[in-house]
Amino acid sequence: MKRNNQFKNIVLALLTLTFLNSCTTTFDEINYNNGNADFTRFVAIGSSFMAGYSDNALYLEAQSNSIPAIIASRFTVAGGGGFLQPLVNPGRGIGMKGNSKYVLRLSPDPCSTDLTITANAEYASGDISNYTAISSAIPFNNVAVPGARIRDLGSQTYGDPSLFLGNPLYARFASNPSTSTITGDALLLNPTFTSVLIGIEDIYNYARRGGEESEDTITTPAMFGTIFTDLMSQLTVQNAGSVVGNIPSLNTIPYFTAVPWNGLYLDAATAADLTYQYSTVDPSISFGAGYNAFVIADVNEPSGRRQIQNGEYILLSIPADSIKCYKWGTIIPIPERFIITRAEAVKIENAVVAYNSIIANEAASRGIALADLNALFKTFKQGIVFNGVKLTTGYLDYSVFSSDGFYPNQKGYALIANEFLRAINRTYSSNLPLVDVNSFQGLVFP
C-alpha cells in the first residue's frame, strides 16, 4: 500500500510539472491602449508620401496602404474610428502629369542584344476619369495631395477645378473646389489626432529637376517655418494630438544615387583611348581601367565640361540607354538638368537640415510626436533586416522605393508608418502594435 502511494506521488509530481505551463499553444491576449492620445477622429495632411503616391502615380493598391491608412489600421485596436480616403478608381491610376502608374519592363537596348530593366508608364495615359470630383457625405480623413508644397495647403486656388490653375488631384476631392483649402478640409472633421508630413516637394521639386532654378525653387526655411507653425497651431487646437514626420536627405533616395557618380566602368584599352581623345582638347579629363567619374556639362568650366565628383549626383531620369548606347558621360557630357552639382547638393541638404530643425522644435514645443524619417532613411541606406529579409534604399534590388526611384513602395510606406507608430507610442505612452512589413507588396520584376 505504501509503495503505491509513493508511485502515485511521483505520477502527480510529473503531471503537475507538465501541466503547470498549460497544455495549449495559444497565447495570452495582449491589451493595447491609446495612452494619453485620443485616436477617435484621425486626419492626415501632407503631400505625395502621405497620399500613398507610388510608382509615379496615385493608384488604388498603394493608396489603400498609404502611411496614414496603415496608422489608422493600428488605431482601431486603441479607440480609433473609421478612416476614409479619396480613393482613385481601380486600374491604371493617375499621376501628376496625367500619366498612368509605372511598371518595370524588360526592354532591349538599341545598341545591343542585352535586355535591361526600365521603369515607365504602364499605359499611354492615366485614368483621367479620376479627375471627376468625388463627393462624400463625410469629409475625408486623408487630405494629403500629391505634389503639394507647404504654401499649397492654405491656397484656395489649389483646388480650382479649371485646368492648369489648381491641382486636379486636390480638386477631385476638395470639399468646395475653388474655395476650400487642404488645411481647411483637414479641420472639417475636428480631428482629435493628426499626422503631418509636408516639405518634401518644397525641396525635392528643385532637386528632381537637377537644380534648375527657373523651374522650381526651394521654399525658403523662413517661409516654411511660418506656415508650418501656423498649420500646427490649427491642428493642435483643444489639445489634439499629432505626429509629424521630417524630411529625408538627398543621398538616401535612389532617384539621386542609383546612377553612381563613378559608375563609368571601362577596360584598360577603352580608358586609354578616351584619355587620348581628351588629351589634346581637355587634359584635365582622364580615365583608368575600372570605375571612372562620368563627364558632365558645366557652364562654369571654360571647356563647358568636367568630370563629376564625389558628392555630386546623377538623376535617375537620365535616359536609360544614353550612357550605354549614345556615349553620354564619356564623349558627350551629361546635360546639367540631370546633374546635382556640389553647390546644389549643399543647398538641398541645408534646406533639409533647416526644415528638420523647424519640425523638431515645433514638435518639442507642442509636445507632439516626431517621426525621424531622416534617420530612418539613413538606416535603410545601410540596409536593414526585417523578419529575415533585407531591405535597402537601393534602386530595384530589395528596395523600399517604387519603380520611380523617388516614392516608396508599399513596403517602404509600411516601414515609415511603423516609424510614425513608434513615435506616437513614445510620446503618448500608447502601445500600438507595429505592422508586418512582409505582408506588403514590393516591386514586381518583369
Add this chain to the structure above:
Amino acid sequence: MKTIRILVMLFFLAGTAIGGGFENTPLSMKAASMGGTFTAIGSDASTAFYNPAAMSFLEFSQISLGASFTLNSSSYLSPYMGNSEMTNKLAVHPHVYGVGMLSEKAAVGISVNTPFCLRSVWDDNWTGRYIVRENKIAATYVQPAISFMFSKSFSVGGGPIVAFGKTIHSSAISYNSNSGELAQELNGNSTGFGVNIALYLKPNENFRMGLTYRSAVTMKVKDGAVNFSNVPQSLETNFPSSTTFSTSYKLPSVTSFGVAVKLTRELLLSGEINYTTWKSFDSLQFTFKDQPGLDFSRGEFYKNTFALRMGVQIAVSDKIELRVGGAYDTSPVPDDYLSPENPDAQKFVISGGGSVKLSEHLKLDLAYMLENYKEREVKNSELNFSGNYKSLKNIFGLTLNYEF
C-alpha cells in the same frame, strides 16, 4: 524507498539539465513509456540501439518492429499582431531491431531508426517565409552491433553507424514577379559514418548499469537539388535552374549513463542521464554552385546539453506491465539564434504506456508521450525576427517484440 527518494530528488535537481535539440526520443515504445530510459534496462531487441552491450544478456534471439506517430503543434506570436501556426504534419518514424544469440556469451544485432529528426512547416504566406517555409533534417541510423559477455556481470558491445540523411529547406525570396513571389526549395541527401560503444554491468539480478557512447556523425550534402519558382525573365541569371547546393552539419555524439533498480519482483525503477554534444551544430551554411550571391548561413550556436530521464515499471500480472516516466529538458538553442526553423525550448516530458503479452513469444508495447515546450520569447538578432513561440508534441507509438 530510499532509492525512490534519491531518484526523485535527482529528477527535480535536473532543473538545469537538458537534452533537447532535435533528438527523437521515442525510438522504442518500451523505452518511450519510461521517459526514454533504456540504457540500463536492455530487456528487448531495442537494446541493439539503446545499449548493444546488453544484447548478450538477453535469453532469446528476438526482433522488434514498430513506429511512432508524432503530431507537432507550434505557434508563433508576432510582435506585429497576429499568430502563425506551424502546419501540423503527422510524422511517422518506423523502427526495427533484431538480436541474434550466437552463444551463451555473444550476440549480434541490428538497429534501424531515426534518432535525429527535425521538421518545421509553416504557412506559405506567413511573415517568416523569407526565413523558412519548410525545414527538415532527418537522419536514419543503421547500426549493426556485436556484444560479448566477459563475465556473468559484465559485457561490452558496439559497432559502426551508417547514417542516411535528408535535408529540405524551402523559403520565399523577397522578389516579386507577375506570377507571384519567388521561392526556393533545396532538397539533398547525405550519408555519414560513426561508431557506437557500450558497457553493461549487472552485479546482481536487481541492479543494472549501462554506459553508452554514440559518436558524432558528419553529414555532407553535395550537389543537392535546387528548385526556384516564379523566376521572371529579368532575374533568370540571378536564380539559374542549373545551380545545386552543398551543406554539411555534424549530428552530435550522445553519451548515456543509466541505472535500473528492481525493487521488488513487480517494480522496476530506472534513471538515466544523456550528454549530447550539440555544440557541434554551430552553424548551417548553404553554398550554391557558381552562385555565391545565393549562399546563406544560419548561426545556430547550439550548446551541449544534459538530459535527465526517469521511468517506473510495474508488472500488474504475468501478461501486463504498466509504465510511466518523465524527463526535463532545456534547449541547446540560445535565445539570440532561435529561429522558426527549429523553435525549440525547454520542455517537460511525461510518458506512459504498457505491454501486453499476446502469446508466448509475442509482446505488444504501447506508449504515449507528451512533450510540453515552455513558452519562449526570443529576439533573433541575425534575422531581426522576434516573437513568442509555444509548442506541444503528442507522440503515440507501438512496438511488437517477437522472441524466438
